Amino acid sequence: MTWLDLEADDPFGVHNLPYGVFSTDGTGPRPGVRVGDFVLDMAVLEDPSCTGPSLNRLLAAGPKHAASVRERLQELLTDPAHRGRAEPRLYRLADVTLHLPIEIGDYVDFYASEHHARNVGRIFRPGADPLTPNWTHLPIGYHGRSGSVVLSGTDVVRPRGQRRDPDAQGPVFGPSTRLDIEAEVGFVVGAGSVLGRPVPVDEAEQHLFGVCLVNDWSARDLQAWEYVPLGPFLGKSFATSISPWIVPFVALEAARLDPPARHHPTLPYLTDRPGGALDLRLETRWNGHLVATPPAAALYWTPAQMLAHLTVNGAAIRPGDLFASGTVSGPGSDELGSFLELTEDGRRPVTFPDGRTRTFLEDGDEVVISATAAGPGGTVVGLGEVTGRILPAPAPTNP
Amino acid sequence: MTWLDLEADDPFGVHNLPYGVFSTDGTGPRPGVRVGDFVLDMAVLEDPSCTGPSLNRLLAAGPKHAASVRERLQELLTDPAHRGRAEPRLYRLADVTLHLPIEIGDYVDFYASEHHARNVGRIFRPGADPLTPNWTHLPIGYHGRSGSVVLSGTDVVRPRGQRRDPDAQGPVFGPSTRLDIEAEVGFVVGAGSVLGRPVPVDEAEQHLFGVCLVNDWSARDLQAWEYVPLGPFLGKSFATSISPWIVPFVALEAARLDPPARHHPTLPYLTDRPGGALDLRLETRWNGHLVATPPAAALYWTPAQMLAHLTVNGAAIRPGDLFASGTVSGPGSDELGSFLELTEDGRRPVTFPDGRTRTFLEDGDEVVISATAAGPGGTVVGLGEVTGRILPAPAPTNP
16 A cells, blocks of 8 residues: 555556656656656656656666566555655646657557458458458568657647549549547567567567557548558658556556467467467547547457567667557447548448537547556556647648 | 878769768767768867767758858868868778767658669569559658668678468468668758658758668568568568768769659649759679669659658658668669569579579678769769678577
8 A cells, every 4th residue: 555645446556657757847857657646756766777858768777677666666655664755756747747758769550450450451452351361470560650659648730641532543632631540559668689689479578668558640541542562651650649658567467368369370489478468448539429449458469479570580679669559449349449440431420429420530629548457456557548639731831 | 172192083082071970999989071081080170069979969950050060171171271180080991980870760761763663563563553553643652660770881680580482371481582682872861840840842952961872671572471561561670771971962962963754743742843863873782793783863753852752741850860762773674773673583693703693692692882973073972882791590599
């Protein structure tokens, strides 16, 4: 029990303790840990790994050191003897400014939900097998734009670009008319690896630091026109929002479960241990209305498999690298992680309780993706939320 | 004329002055400028933008400041009055260690050569139109792995991964059997931009700092199996080598020329001014033998168009971002920038003068890509070279 005034069922109790970066008036961004609705300045630990404008020093310090930091934080927050030391370093969440918690080297987006891949395949490649032949053999992924990763709460400017309308011969240019979300789980790399030396699936956990929520905003019209043959580019690279709090993997032990049954055995380098999946329950709210509950438990590929695949060719990982699951969709019609799927490619609008309808995002719309997971001893682990509001496209300066 | 003992036709005379990062015994990496076979320590300028372990501060300082730095360097190296100040800061190239010159945020690889796109389309998608319908409307590109960008001279470990052999049902795992090069031109971003605000083609030059050479090593077997539908991933992300010297765009004014005639007008946001292309002549040497002379003048899309496209959706650029042309191939059979094209998909081996033959890269092979361009007043501008040697794949640790 903590000496803080916290409800026993607070999803940000000492069983969770996610890391972020915050500042207060007149001070610079620095690492903090969330407990309840407070942020504890990690400067209290007087540990060099807990300094700097991001969590990257802590990430680079490796899993043993991170475990020791977490242990010291739990002790600080539970042993009343430390109250006098910690309390002056506690800030109300409402009184601080949050910042992007990590300096991201490379950002990779996977495509790990079979339900999502099938749904999108049907829409983008009608008449063909929705799953490409490689899908069940490897976690398909591609590199996204790390410079476009923004903190939850950052407004998203509607992108402009080329699209080709149905039956049109050539493309037109303008604001995206099919602006979408992707509800995803993000995985933050801790300790790095060496170029030319793959990280086997059994060692992946030594490099997996924590989990956040990701909204990989997507302009479906731009994407559809550009993505053959080299993959998504401008349809994705305008903005990717992440939640401010990185929940350490060790706080999610109670949420581990086996991934769905595989269609066939994987190649040996992808064989993972039982319990490699995470039972995170996502919720998507569109202008305040709950429209979907995507289940991360339905992802076909596990984080350890994704990391083993990403590095099997010798690619190195760096502390602060981010990789995401791709859209989390479950089998149910209320479990879909994108509006493309939820509205059946815009053919079945979503109706809000006030009678307004939506297919894709309109200017001013706000989307909130949140998630929770089971914690130890019947507790709940909160992953917080990732939010964003759509601003209109800029006026053309070069029409 | 410089007071240095330099031939008048030295491709690294004071008309060039490319930037790099070097260190000497017992000192840390720092910016330097190449003149002849010497490196001048830019600390001589006592300018904060010329300090640090990379060129990123100079890049971030913007084009006006970079012009002033170049002017001061040219003065130092031509006015004998400055000789006493500069000479103690000059090192022989052979006596220094070179380092990766830039801290790369995002790395984007384009597909700007029509000849290359047609050749690859024929090989990867037999029976279909080699150019996808979007190709002539936009510079197709995708994000590569910035963490895998290495300095010229770094050994390249043969990647392992999944491939599907012809007529096989499923994939096998092992070292790549079709390891290839891509001879490319890289463009280094100087001043950054703001998320949500595109950089119009007319302003692109304010953000384009310099040019380097790129070898985007490619495992064709991995790539062919993985790239549908989200693009190349592990087939590319194991290594991308760049040359050590960033030649500023201003040193390449005499190499500017008009791009090839377009098949049809572009959308207005891609309309560029005349003289937007660069006449760089590349040379590819395979184990010492000249096997191709890819002409950058044949690229369909210009650097300014690539940058305008990359940002038109609002994506921000950061100092040190790198984007590359994609494989440079010309119309001639001796102008092809990849071995995939040069050997007609492995069907027509290259024969070296000693009788040995090659289709794709074998362990121990070395590739050197170099380039020159016309400089002012009949001079030649050297771009140096990007080299790499293939090491065998690692022994399987997780068979």
